[in-house]
Amino acid sequence: MDMFYFILQNTMFFMIPLLIVALGGMFSERSGVVNIALEGKMVMGAFTGVLFLNIFQNPERVTDHGILLLALLVAMITGIVIALLHAFAAINLKANQIISGIAINMFAPAFAIYVAVFYLHEQHVPFINQFRIASVPLLGDIPILGPLLFQRTYITTYLGFLIFGISAFVLYKTKFGLRLRACGEHPQAADSVGVNVAKVRYAGVLISGALAGMGGLIWIIPISTRFGGSVAGYGFLALAVLIFGAWKPKRILFAAFFFGIMQTVANSFTGIPFLLNLGIPASFYNMAPYIATLILLAFTSKNTQAPKAVGQPYDKGQR
Amino acid sequence: MKRDGLLSFLSTLVVIIAGLAIGLIVLLVSDVERAFPAFWTMLSFGSRSMRNIGDVLLGATPIILTGLSVTFAFKTGLFNIGAAGQFAFGGFVAIYIGVQFTFLPPALRIICSILGAALAGAVWGAIPGLLKAYRNVHEVITSIMTNYIGMYLISYTIQNTIFDLGRTTTVLLPDDSNLPTLGLDVIFREPLGTGYRSSAVNAGIVIAILIAVLVYIILDKTKFGYELKACGFNKDAAKYAGINQNTNIVRSMMICGAIAGVGGALNFMNGTGLSMNAMPVLAAEGFTGISVAFLGLTNPIGVIFSGIFVSYLFLGGARMQPFGFSLELVQIVISVIIYFCAFVLLVKNNLGTLFFKRKE
Numbered sequence: 115m116d117m118f119y120f121i122l123q124n125t126m127f128f129m130i131p132l133l134i135v136a137l138g139g140m141f142s143e144r145s146g147v148v149n150i151a152l153e154g155k156m157v158m159g160a161f162t163g164v165l166f167l168n169i170f171q172n173p174e175r176v177t178d179h180g181i182l183l184l185a186l187l188v189a190m191i192t193g194i195v196i197a198l199l200h201a202f203a204a205i206n207l208k209a210n211q212i213i214s215g216i217a218i219n220m221f222a223p224a225f226a227i228y229v230a231v232f233y234l235h236e237q238h239v240p241f242i243n244q245f246r247i248a249s250v251p252l253l254g255d256i257p258i259l260g261p262l263l264f265q266r267t268y269i270t271t272y273l274g275f276l277i278f279g280i281s282a283f284v285l286y287k288t289k290f291g292l293r294l295r296a297c298g299e300h301p302q303a304a305d306s307v308g309v310n311v312a313k314v315r316y317a318g319v320l321i322s323g324a325l326a327g328m329g330g331l332i333w334i335i336p337i338s339t340r341f342g343g344s345v346a347g348y349g350f351l352a353l354a355v356l357i358f359g360a361w362k363p364k365r366i367l368f369a370a371f372f373f374g375i376m377q378t379v380a381n382s383f384t385g386i387p388f389l390l391n392l393g394i395p396a397s398f399y400n401m402a403p404y405i406a407t408l409i410l411l412a413f414t415s416k417n418t419q420a421p422k423a424v425g426q427p428y429d430k431g432q433r
Numbered sequence: 434m435k436r437d438g439l440l441s442f443l444s445t446l447v448v449i450i451a452g453l454a455i456g457l458i459v460l461l462v463s464d465v466e467r468a469f470p471a472f473w474t475m476l477s478f479g480s481r482s483m484r485n486i487g488d489v490l491l492g493a494t495p496i497i498l499t500g501l502s503v504t505f506a507f508k509t510g511l512f513n514i515g516a517a518g519q520f521a522f523g524g525f526v527a528i529y530i531g532v533q534f535t536f537l538p539p540a541l542r543i544i545c546s547i548l549g550a551a552l553a554g555a556v557w558g559a560i561p562g563l564l565k566a567y568r569n570v571h572e573v574i575t576s577i578m579t580n581y582i583g584m585y586l587i588s589y590t591i592q593n594t595i596f597d598l599g600r601t602t603t604v605l606l607p608d609d610s611n612l613p614t615l616g617l618d619v620i621f622r623e624p625l626g627t628g629y630r631s632s633a634v635n636a637g638i639v640i641a642i643l644i645a646v647l648v649y650i651i652l653d654k655t656k657f658g659y660e661l662k663a664c665g666f667n668k669d670a671a672k673y674a675g676i677n678q679n680t681n682i683v684r685s686m687m688i689c690g691a692i693a694g695v696g697g698a699l700n701f702m703n704g705t706g707l708s709m710n711a712m713p714v715l716a717a718e719g720f721t722g723i724s725v726a727f728l729g730l731t732n733p734i735g736v737i738f739s740g741i742f743v744s745y746l747f748l749g750g751a752r753m754q755p756f757g758f759s760l761e762l763v764q765i766v767i768s769v770i771i772y773f774c775a776f777v778l779l780v781k782n783n784l785g786t787l788f789f790k791r792k793e
Binding site for chain 1: 459463464512560564568569570571573574575577578579581582585586588589713715720723724727757758759761762763764765767768769771772774775776
């Protein structure tokens with residue numbers, strides 16, 4: 115049973131950043147802008163967030179959630195700034211959205227390492243992990259549910275679920291959500307009823323920047339004590355989660371959970387006697403999440419539809 | 434047509450200057466005093482001797498091929514982000530044949546290595562192609578998956594076959610499994626003491642340029658290339674014209690994979706003792722290829738020059754380290770250039786239509 119709890123607790127560490135970043139990608143792509151730059155935004159968010167912690171953190175305190183929230187804010191703002199570049203190219207200049215995404219993905223790690231090397235004289239920015247919650251008061255003592263959700267956890271886990279709830283609400287129950295979806299499906303139609311397509315798309319891309327930047331920091335905190343300019347392809351994985359999740363919040367939640375648990379099993383199979391006894395080499399456990407995704411996508415994609423206008427710059431003259 | 438080529442060249446030049454200017458600003462912000470000498474080193478080192486020029490060509494070889502791979506895909510309406518995996522598979526198979534097939538005469542072994550690499554890359558490229566054609570899965574996402582699967586698979590295979598435990602890489606290629614230098618070592622060398630020090634540049638760059646020309650001919654001068662491009666331009670129109678779109682997607686991806694695979698082969702068969710890492714890492718050449726492709730304005734001949742340019746910057750950029758600047762500055766410069774490239778295609782197209790309209 116302890117093993118079961120352990121796996122689920124660890125699953126959260128991988129699932130939550132994937133969930134948040136994929137939801138970010140959802141806002142951008144449902145508005146009609148391809149967002150291959152999630153990886154770069156995550157890297158930049160993680161970098162500035164960790165740098166902020168590195169400078170302002172007080173090592174004397176045992177737990178310090180205030181500084182964590184501030185760092186998350188810094189990461190979000192960074193993500194928004196980077197997203198502005200993407201939005202400008204994609205919306206104002208009607209440029210190829212994949213190319214500017216590639217540029218951002220290339221720029222982010224190079225910039226992070228360049229700055230780190232120049233000011234700290236090493237590639238990694240260290241920080242202290244003082245954000246782990248051993249057990250949430252009261253809630254952590256509930257049998258079964260306590261160990262599952264409220265022990266060995268981070269405040270960011272709840273933030274992730276909160277963002278999920280808000281995202282689903284915004285997308286389906288608000289005027290803005292309806293307009294966003296309209297711009298991604300048929301921008302001409304949206305425009306004809308007075309929706310400012312450029313504005314809505316800007317909003318979509320900037321939200322994705324904020325969430326991706328934040329997701330980068332949330333990814334690095336539980337699993338390391340230093341940041342070295344890489345989020346290990348999680349931005350791309352989030353993109354896979356988004357597509358596997360068919361651009362819909364609930365399915366994204368499920369996809370992120372699936373990835374999280376696969377990743378956890380891959381990382382900790384040596385501690386699981388049953389899996390260890392199978393004698394399968396570690397490499398294959400590492401491959402498993404990706405192979406499983408390929409297979410699942412092969413069977414589920416035939417009928418899923420990407421937002422119809424995704425990747426196409428909006429051209430007023432085109433009907 | 435001529436006007437178009439000139440326009441491309443000029444717009445690329447503007448973009449490169451803009452990228453370099455931002456690089457210089459980053460250097461100036463970091464350290465005013467050392468910025469200019471470091472910047473000058475980056476810009477001039479690649480041409481300071483014939484040997485350095487040779488090294489630029491050596492470094493350009495693999496990225497020209499990954500760049501061609503991305504270009505070929507882009508021209509046929511696909512986005513090949515999987516060049517990293519195809520490149521790695523090609524490299525591994527080439528090394529495997531070079532190390533294990535010593536019963537073959539060297540010339541035949543080298544040819545087998547390259548063909549084997551092409552085949553391996555094609556097989557790895559076929560997976561996203563098949564999934565795109567028959568299962569409607571976007572090739573970007575499947576390529577990302579196949580990159581990671583390939584990374585672990587190759588790491589595992591190296592560790593169980595041609596593994597050098599001490600260096601945690603593949604074992605060293607025998608000398609006669611490397612590409613011939615074709616006398617290039619005599620051209621690209623610099624005096625050292627009483628003798629010469631040669632660059633390791635070899636037949637690889639010649640093969641890369643030949644493949645670029647071949648890609649140009651296939652895409653622009655053959656019916657096959659026309660059909661592939663038609664699918665990229667407008668798949669419904671292509672279908673209406675009786676072109677089998679699904680088969681062409683798979684063919685395109687296999688050709689892309691083969692080109693990137695050959696890049697992997699040429700990268701490791703250069704006689705410098707470069708071996709493949711047995712740890713799971715994605716091949717950077719695959720992603721540099723994307724930059725090279727767009728910097729070359731997704732034109733096969735342009736890719737030759739952009740590959741050489743990027744290699745030139747990397748070689749010079751590595752020399753900035755004594756000034757306290759890391760090689761990452763080069764990546765920053767190139768990424769800024771790529772970002773601006775996104776505008777170039779646009780500006781160029783607009784100017785192009787303007788020009789045509791006037792003519793009518």
